[in-house]
Amino acid sequence: MKTGIRHKATGxxxxxxxxxxxxxxxxxxxxxxxxxxxxxxxxxxxxxxxSPSFNLSFSAFRKGLRDLGYIEGENISLEIRWAExxxxxxxxxxxxxxLNVDVIFASGASGVSAAKQATKTIPIVFxxxxxxxxxxVASLARPxxxxxxxxxxxxxxxxxxxxxxxxxxxxxxxxAVLWNPPIQLVxxxxxxxxxxxxxxxxxxxxxxxxxxxxxxxxxxNRGHAGAVLVLGGPMFASLRKQIAQLxxxxxxxxxxxxxxxxxxGGLMSYGTNFADLYRHAATYxxxxxxxxxxxxxxxxxxxxxxxxxxxxxxxxxxxTIPPNVLARADKVIR
Numbered sequence: 001m002k003t004g005i006r007h008k009a010t011g012x013x014x015x016x017x018x019x020x021x022x023x024x025x026x027x028x029x030x031x032x033x034x035x036x037x038x039x040x041x042x043x044x045x046x047x048x049x050x051s052p053s054f055n056l057s058f059s060a061f062r063k064g065l066r067d068l069g070y071i072e073g074e075n076i077s078l079e080i081r082w083a084e085x086x087x088x089x090x091x092x093x094x095x096x097x098x099l100n101v102d103v104i105f106a107s108g109a110s111g112v113s114a115a116k117q118a119t120k121t122i123p124i125v126f127x128x129x130x131x132x133x134x135x136x137v138a139s140l141a142r143p144x145x146x147x148x149x150x151x152x153x154x155x156x157x158x159x160x161x162x163x164x165x166x167x168x169x170x171x172x173x174x175x176a177v178l179w180n181p182p183i184q185l186v187x188x189x190x191x192x193x194x195x196x197x198x199x200x201x202x203x204x205x206x207x208x209x210x211x212x213x214x215x216x217x218x219x220x221n222r223g224h225a226g227a228v229l230v231l232g233g234p235m236f237a238s239l240r241k242q243i244a245q246l247x248x249x250x251x252x253x254x255x256x257x258x259x260x261x262x263x264x265g266g267l268m269s270y271g272t273n274f275a276d277l278y279r280h281a282a283t284y285x286x287x288x289x290x291x292x293x294x295x296x297x298x299x300x301x302x303x304x305x306x307x308x309x310x311x312x313x314x315x316x317x318x319x320t321i322p323p324n325v326l327a328r329a330d331k332v333i334r
Contacts, residue, residue: 043075089113105125112131
């Protein structure tokens with residue numbers, strides 16, 4: 001009798017356990033179904049740029065996101081704002097803050113400045129020149145605050161650009177420098193030191209916001225400039241075809257800050273590989289979305305530079321590029 005009772009109790013216990021497991025399984029399935037019905041939060045990236053003229057750079061940034069597993073419309077959303085004019089940047093930055101985006105990606109000093117003024121809490125990733133000098137970060141190693149990104153080093157390359165101009169055109173003694181005040185940062189100290197060493201006199205030629213470019217190039221000719229160095233910036237990049245054509249019309253050899261100009265008819269460029277730079281910017285966005293703080297992400301400087309020559313443009317202005325200079329080019333357009 002004792003044995004029979006013992007067996008009966010064990011059978012009830014088994015039934016109870018089975019029922020318990022079944023209930024647990026139902027609860028887990030219900031919880032999973034409920035979770036599946038609730039859409040996951042898709043992170044939103046605010047894009048704040050002056051002009052879509054950097055389409056290749058923007059495409060590189062998007063590719064960087066895709067390489068990291070982000071697919072627009074599925075697990076990431078881009079809120080894109082093109083300003084077209086500098087004065088619109090602050091309003092667009094404020095608009096992105098109101099949307100409560102997870103990260104703002106700003107390109108160019110003016111865009112970064114507008115984003116910095118608009119928020120002290122939303123992380124900002126930038127691609128811009130001289131972030132320390134512009135006051136965006138405390139230092140490259142320790143940015144501090146809510147901002148970090150990549151430095152373009154535009155101003156720091158002007159000395160090398162002058163050297164290459166002198167090698168390509170040994171006889172030049174006067175070089176016009178096309179720049180966009182007050183937006184553009186100009187490292188005059190380094191540029192003038194290099195110019196003196198090369199026996200070159202600089203002629204600073206202003207073209208605020210890209211206006212009066214015809215007049216600027218006329219003044220270069222009147223000042224007997226033997227070549228022109230075009231400084232970087234989104235405004236000039238948006239007008240690169242016009243600038244390249246004006247230089248060709250005036251038969252002025254020109255050095256540009258990036259390959260976009262040469263692709264659109266310019267003579268020579270020396271500078272950062274922008275495709276690599278913007279593609280790499282996506283890794284900063286990724287790290288921040290995964291919990292990293294901008295203050296803990298050091299600002300990186302470019303390590304890859306490229307020298308490109310357009311022989312079609314050289315022929316158009318009757319210029320022969322010395323063989324030793326051609327040998328140094330990373331790419332020659334024939």
